Amino acid sequence: MPASRRVLIAGNWKMNGLKSSLAEIEALAAGYDGDLKAKLDLLVCPPATLLISAAERLAGSGVQLGGQNCHPAPAGAHTGGISAEMLKDAGVTSVIVGHSERRTNLSESDAVVMAKVKAAWCFGLLPIVCVGETAEERDAGEAVGVVTRQVHQSLPEGCTASNLVIAYEPVWAIGTGRTPTPEDVANIHGTIRSVLKSQFGAEADGIRILYGGSVKPDNAATLMAVADVDGALVGGASLKAADFLAIARATPAR
Numbered sequence: 001m002p003a004s005r006r007v008l009i010a011g012n013w014k015m016n017g018l019k020s021s022l023a024e025i026e027a028l029a030a031g032y033d034g035d036l037k038a039k040l041d042l043l044v045c046p047p048a049t050l051l052i053s054a055a056e057r058l059a060g061s062g063v064q065l066g067g068q069n070c071h072p073a074p075a076g077a078h079t080g081g082i083s084a085e086m087l088k089d090a091g092v093t094s095v096i097v098g099h100s101e102r103r104t105n106l107s108e109s110d111a112v113v114m115a116k117v118k119a120a121w122c123f124g125l126l127p128i129v130c131v132g133e134t135a136e137e138r139d140a141g142e143a144v145g146v147v148t149r150q151v152h153q154s155l156p157e158g159c160t161a162s163n164l165v166i167a168y169e170p171v172w173a174i175g176t177g178r179t180p181t182p183e184d185v186a187n188i189h190g191t192i193r194s195v196l197k198s199q200f201g202a203e204a205d206g207i208r209i210l211y212g213g214s215v216k217p218d219n220a221a222t223l224m225a226v227a228d229v230d231g232a233l234v235g236g237a238s239l240k241a242a243d244f245l246a247i248a249r250a251t252p253a254r
């Protein structure tokens with residue numbers, strides 16, 4: 001296993017979290033102890049309004065801070081937009097791009113996702129690119145095809161083990177309490193790895209592929225033990241530090 005594929009447990013708070021939630025950030029910083037540090041990377045992506053305060057709370061803890069989205073443009077007349085440079089300035093090192101909630105609700109195309117990856121790179125941020133099929137696509141037997149297309153079309157030239165993370169998040173598993181079987185996860189993650197190999201050659205062996213969708217403390221050990229699963233992108237269960245840390249603790253050491 002290449003060293004670059006150190007396990008990454010990432011938390012996506014989505015549109016949740018007020019100033020009072022900074023207590024959870026502090027609890028994460030305190031809970032990322034020596035055992036967890038030896039085993040995995042921990043990343044939390046709170047809403048943009050909390051980033052600067054969260055960075056202060058996380059300083060020196062080793063817990064990494066991420067954004068949930070960035071604008072493809074570097075700056076300018078984009079009301080409400082947040083640039084990669086602004087995220088960097090706030091203390092962020094990673095950014096989620098192409099989450100299905102944005103692909104679906106905001107019609108974010110593969111081309112836009114690719115532009116965001118490039119924007120993240122411009123400011124040294126690590127993009128976490130989300131892909132995943134809907135329930136209809138899975139029922140129609142199209143899961144592999146959809147994910148293959150998304151990986152092909154969302155990634156620019158030049159992806160490496162150190163500048164890209166992929167998150168496979170089947171849309172039907174997000175927030176539903178339903179998860180694919182370990183066999184299904186292994187199948188899609190294996191597919192993603194081969195698509196990455198065809199695009200980026202040997203570099204693909206070191207690119208981390210996370211699983212996301214209803215990851216909880218009680219299923220993390222099983223899901224994280226699947227071949228080619230290099231960590232998790234956790235939604236609801238990342239909002240409470242105790243649950244998120246429990247997922248990290250349940251993740252098998254490599």
Ligand SMILES: O=C(CO)COP(=O)(O)O
Pocket residue numbers: 012099169173174175176177212213214215233234235236237
């Ligand atoms: O969308 C997700 C993370 O990005 C997954 O959300 P849940 O863990 O709440 O299913």
